[in-house]
Amino acid sequence: MLKAITRCSSRLPLGAHLRSYVPAREPVSPLLRVPRGHNRSPYLFRRFFCSDSTDGSDPVDPAGSEMKPVEAGEETAESKSSSAIVPTVVKPEDCLTVIALPLPHRPLFPGFYMPIYVKDPKLLAALVESRKRQAPYTGAFLLKDEEGTEGSDAEKNIYDLKGKDLLNRLHEVGTLAQITSIQGDQVVLIGHRRLRITEMVSEDPLTVKVDHLKEKPYDKDDDILKATSFEVISTLRDVLKTSPLWRDHAQTYTQHIGDFTYPRVADFGAAISGANKLQCQQVLEELDVHKRLKLTLELVKKEMEISKIQESIAKAIEEKISGEQRRYLLNEQLKAIKKELGLETDDKTALSAKFRERLDPKKEKIPQHVLQVIEEELTKLQLLEASSSEFNVTRNYLDWLTALPWGEYSDENFDVIQAQKILDEDHYGLTDVKERILEFIAVGKLRGTSQGKIVCLSGPPGVGKTSIGRSIARALNRKFYRFSVGGLSDVAEIKGHRRTYIGAMPGKMVQCLKGVGTANPLVLIDEIDKLGRGHAGDPASAMLELLDPEQNANFLDHYLDVPIDLSKVLFVCTANVVEMIPNPLLDRMEVISIAGYITDEKMHIARDYLEKATREACGIKPEQVEVTDSALLALIENYCREAGVRNLQKQIEKIYRKIALQLVRQGAYIEPVVEAQVQPDEVKAQSGSVSNETAVERVEAETVDGSIDREESGSAVEAEIVDSPADQIPTSIGQSGTPEDTVEAEKTKESQAAKNVEKVLVDSSNLVDFVGKPVFHAERIYDQTPVGVVMGLAWTAMGGSTLYIETTPIEQGEGKGALNLTGQLGDVMKESAQIAHTVARAILLEKDPENPFFANTKLHLHVPAGATPKDGPSAGCTMITSLLSLAMNKPVKKDLAMTGEVTLTRKILPIGGVKEKTIAARRSDVKTIVFPSANRRDFDELAPNVKEGLEVHFVDDYAQIYNLAFGENQNTE
Numbered sequence: 001m002l003k004a005i006t007r008c009s010s011r012l013p014l015g016a017h018l019r020s021y022v023p024a025r026e027p028v029s030p031l032l033r034v035p036r037g038h039n040r041s042p043y044l045f046r047r048f049f050c051s052d053s054t055d056g057s058d059p060v061d062p063a064g065s066e067m068k069p070v071e072a073g074e075e076t077a078e079s080k081s082s083s084a085i086v087p088t089v090v091k092p093e094d095c096l097t098v099i100a101l102p103l104p105h106r107p108l109f110p111g112f113y114m115p116i117y118v119k120d121p122k123l124l125a126a127l128v129e130s131r132k133r134q135a136p137y138t139g140a141f142l143l144k145d146e147e148g149t150e151g152s153d154a155e156k157n158i159y160d161l162k163g164k165d166l167l168n169r170l171h172e173v174g175t176l177a178q179i180t181s182i183q184g185d186q187v188v189l190i191g192h193r194r195l196r197i198t199e200m201v202s203e204d205p206l207t208v209k210v211d212h213l214k215e216k217p218y219d220k221d222d223d224i225l226k227a228t229s230f231e232v233i234s235t236l237r238d239v240l241k242t243s244p245l246w247r248d249h250a251q252t253y254t255q256h257i258g259d260f261t262y263p264r265v266a267d268f269g270a271a272i273s274g275a276n277k278l279q280c281q282q283v284l285e286e287l288d289v290h291k292r293l294k295l296t297l298e299l300v301k302k303e304m305e306i307s308k309i310q311e312s313i314a315k316a317i318e319e320k321i322s323g324e325q326r327r328y329l330l331n332e333q334l335k336a337i338k339k340e341l342g343l344e345t346d347d348k349t350a351l352s353a354k355f356r357e358r359l360d361p362k363k364e365k366i367p368q369h370v371l372q373v374i375e376e377e378l379t380k381l382q383l384l385e386a387s388s389s390e391f392n393v394t395r396n397y398l399d400w401l402t403a404l405p406w407g408e409y410s411d412e413n414f415d416v417i418q419a420q421k422i423l424d425e426d427h428y429g430l431t432d433v434k435e436r437i438l439e440f441i442a443v444g445k446l447r448g449t450s451q452g453k454i455v456c457l458s459g460p461p462g463v464g465k466t467s468i469g470r471s472i473a474r475a476l477n478r479k480f481y482r483f484s485v486g487g488l489s490d491v492a493e494i495k496g497h498r499r500t501y502i503g504a505m506p507g508k509m510v511q512c513l514k515g516v517g518t519a520n521p522l523v524l525i526d527e528i529d530k531l532g533r534g535h536a537g538d539p540a541s542a543m544l545e546l547l548d549p550e551q552n553a554n555f556l557d558h559y560l561d562v563p564i565d566l567s568k569v570l571f572v573c574t575a576n577v578v579e580m581i582p583n584p585l586l587d588r589m590e591v592i593s594i595a596g597y598i599t600d601e602k603m604h605i606a607r608d609y610l611e612k613a614t615r616e617a618c619g620i621k622p623e624q625v626e627v628t629d630s631a632l633l634a635l636i637e638n639y640c641r642e643a644g645v646r647n648l649q650k651q652i653e654k655i656y657r658k659i660a661l662q663l664v665r666q667g668a669y670i671e672p673v674v675e676a677q678v679q680p681d682e683v684k685a686q687s688g689s690v691s692n693e694t695a696v697e698r699v700e701a702e703t704v705d706g707s708i709d710r711e712e713s714g715s716a717v718e719a720e721i722v723d724s725p726a727d728q729i730p731t732s733i734g735q736s737g738t739p740e741d742t743v744e745a746e747k748t749k750e751s752q753a754a755k756n757v758e759k760v761l762v763d764s765s766n767l768v769d770f771v772g773k774p775v776f777h778a779e780r781i782y783d784q785t786p787v788g789v790v791m792g793l794a795w796t797a798m799g800g801s802t803l804y805i806e807t808t809p810i811e812q813g814e815g816k817g818a819l820n821l822t823g824q825l826g827d828v829m830k831e832s833a834q835i836a837h838t839v840a841r842a843i844l845l846e847k848d849p850e851n852p853f854f855a856n857t858k859l860h861l862h863v864p865a866g867a868t869p870k871d872g873p874s875a876g877c878t879m880i881t882s883l884l885s886l887a888m889n890k891p892v893k894k895d896l897a898m899t900g901e902v903t904l905t906r907k908i909l910p911i912g913g914v915k916e917k918t919i920a921a922r923r924s925d926v927k928t929i930v931f932p933s934a935n936r937r938d939f940d941e942l943a944p945n946v947k948e949g950l951e952v953h954f955v956d957d958y959a960q961i962y963n964l965a966f967g968e969n970q971n972t973e
């Protein structure tokens with residue numbers, strides 16, 4: 001079996017520098033050179049032919065030589081003379097009977113090498129034999145494709161063919177090939193001249209008689225021939241530019257063949273083109289040089305097109321990958337440079353070193369099990385590929401593990417006095433909270449260590465829950481970390497994601513510890529009452545694990561996967577409504593409620609804290625402004641009635657912003673005055689004897705804007721002249737002019753200017769200019785409540801408030817008794833109204849058995865304000881009183897407010913929010929309050945200033961309220 005190593009002999013080095021055909025006219029690449037030879041001797045070419053061709057025979061005869069087929073047996077004069085001299089050496093032209101070697105893939109062109117594999121032992125032996133006999137020639141003929149088979153199939157069947165069958169399968173025209181070497185079954189051939197099979201001589205191996213073919217004669221000066229040949233050359237040259245492989249061919253070919261002639265150009269082009277075997281065979285068979293050139297031109301043009309496409313494909317792909325490759329290469333180079341300079345060892349080592357460096361100082365404090373995990377992960381890191389995703393996961397994990405403050409605690413403050421000072425510095429009042437913190441410190445001092453606790457601060461917005469948390473941290477000398485859990489529904493926020501997830505992060509607590517860098521911070525968990533309901537897992541349970549002192553010594557974060565000790569963390573939670581906190585959580589908390597502030601407390605907070613802080617924040621000096629008590633009071637009463645002080649803070653900020661603008665504007669007007677003062681010429685003119693009037697007159701002339709009146713300007717300048725004699729400062733500036741002096745003078749100027757600016761006064765009369773019209777109108781609608789209207793006390797998340805219960809008849813008639821309710825009442829409140837109706841009817845029956853009011857009257861009970869939803873049972877007693885007032889046509893006592901749930905048996909049950917309700921009652925100028933007896937303790941605990949001026953009655957039966965309300969006053973205490 002024959003097997004060609006390559007597509008054609010093209011793998012073998014051929015080719016040459018092809019010189020320009022007309023060098024003077026066309027100084028082109030030296031790669032392709034002249035197809036001349038029309039004026040050169042054939043012998044000259046022979047010298048250049050293949051090295052093994054010892055006889056110098058030339059398969060490509062020079063142009064102009066005889067082009068007719070050489071008949072078998074016919075011998076040229078040259079051959080005769082040669083054989084006469086060296087009769088033992090067979091010349092190519094003497095080979096008229098040759099072994100036919102089938103070529104499966106491509107024909108062999110004269111001047112080209114072709115290695116083939118001869119698998120048929122008999123054929124191989126015959127070739128070896130022939131080589132030994134000094135006749136190293138064979139006929140190489142292209143195998144025709146059998147119908148329906150192609151390529152490898154043709155090769156497969158080749159050795160089954162013998163004799164005639166094989167002959168029929170061979171193309172008639174082939175090449176006389178010299179056997180240059182035989183190694184094993186590899187036979188290397190070099191093509192000499194064209195042959196045509198005439199008849200079969202023997203069957204196995206197939207031996208045939210051949211005619212030697214020569215090109216038809218052609219005119220070497222024919223223009224068309226020249227032009228075609230040039231075109232082939234120029235196309236070849238173009239292709240050579242893009243393909244280095246072709247260049248090699250050309251070089252080697254000319255080394256062996258010598259200069260190009262027209263037929264050689266055609267052969268060369270066809271041989272190195274990638275054309276299929278039939279097209280090549282066509283070129284081989286063509287003896288007309290012009291036609292052969294044209295055929296070749298077609299092939300090389302096609303080759304050109306292919307090479308263009310190849311180039312564009314290569315370019316596109318190169319562009320695509322070159323960006324990434326470039327980055328990769330640059331990165332690698334950078335790494336190498338850094339490594340060389342000792343700036344960085346390789347990634348993994350540097351990372352490990354970084355982690356170890358972090359660990360070393362705290363190694364003793366890290367729990368053993370954590371150390372073990374860290375070591376394992378460090379080993380894993382070394383084994384992983386730096387570009388793998390697993391590497392990144394491990395690196396991040398180690399980053400977190402090593403960054404946590406294992407066993408690192410801030411030195412706690414156990415000094416109660418110092419702590420009290422800090423707490424008082426930041427907040428007014430809040431005695432309960434402060435006391436609790438001081439107790440905590442005291443216990444810590446006695447025990448020697450403090451322990452984690454959960455404190456829950458509850459109260460309306462803006463009462464300072466969050467800010468006292470920060471202040472507690474400061475008092476205890478702990479690091480402060482705050483996170484809000486309002487609306488939090490993902491357990492992963494608290495407990496972290498498992499490491500297997502992409503973008504996994506530890507939970508908030510681990511983030512907190514990394515952030516603060518100590519294991520005993522104060523963590524403020526804001527809005528715990530607004531904790532979301534989780535869709536995957538229950539955040540409340542996760543919070544429980546986090547907060548519970550029993551469990552959190554071994555808190556397990558999903559990401560970290562090693563237990564961490566949170567028992568030293570002090571948790572402070574804040575909530576607006578304690579009832580909304582999940583019960584198991586609430587159970588573990590120590591709730592401290594901050595009810596809100598009364599006017600008096602707000603005054604203190606505003607004066608001593610908010611105003612001070614705001615003034616500093618606005619860059620205003622105390623002497624530049626005065627906000628009177630009456631202004632603050634008006635602000636609190638008419639603008640900021642809510643329980644907290646956040647709104648009050650906003651209003652104060654508003655005032656100070658306006659003041660700042662006013663001061664800056666004034667300063668801008670005063671400045672030109674000061675400038676005017678420092679004109680040396682003018683100073684000289686004044687020379688110490690300037691009268692006040694003169695200065696005033698001058699300023700008047702310069703500050704023409706109407707917004708500063710004459711008197712103001714005058715007085716400002718007067719102050720200027722009195723405080724700093726005009727002939728001193730300006731003269732020093734004018735004369736010395738050193739930078740120090742200038743700075744000094746500038747400073748003096750500034751302070752003078754500040755002094756000149758008039759102090760801004762804010763009092764109740766001009767408060768409107770700063771904060772606009774009052775937003776609140778008195779909660780109190782009635783001076784004296786009319787029949788059917790009674791004031792109740794309510795509690796909301798915003799603090800306490802007063803509310804009215806109004807009842808009016810709709811229609812009367814036998815058996816028409818009914819009750820309509822309005823005012824956005826909730827279910828509980830509606831039920832409360834039904835109970836009140838029943839109880840009121842029973843009481844009326846007792847007091848006035850003849851009165852059929854409730855039986856015959858359709859009533860309407862309304863609770864303003866209608867837009868606010870209301871609920872709760874604590875308005876029960878107020879509703880009964882309102883119904884009775886209407887039924888008896890008797891108004892209730894003036895300035896009376898009440899609260900309390902009533903049962904059907906007229907018992908009064910306790911209510912919540914005593915402090916808020918008391919504060920609200922005082923705000924509405926209520927004089928007498930009725931509370932359930934069960935709330936007496938709550939009331940007694942209130943600060944004296946909150947209780948001041950109130951007449952409070954504690955009742956446990958409605959009869960007592962009846963007496964209080966309708967004038968039959970008794971001592972209910």
Ligand SMILES: Nc1ncnc2c1ncn2[C@@H]1O[C@H](COP(=O)(O)OP(=O)(O)OP(=O)(O)O)[C@@H](O)[C@H]1O
Nearest residue numbers: 426427428461462463464465466467605609645646
């Ligand atoms: N007793 C006080 N003394 C001084 N400043 C106070 C006092 N109470 C509240 N403040 C100030 O009021 C502002 C609002 O307080 P903070 O934000 O702590 O309210 P909060 O109760 O946490 O509100 P929310 O429930 O809306 O979170 C803060 O600037 C705080 O300093």
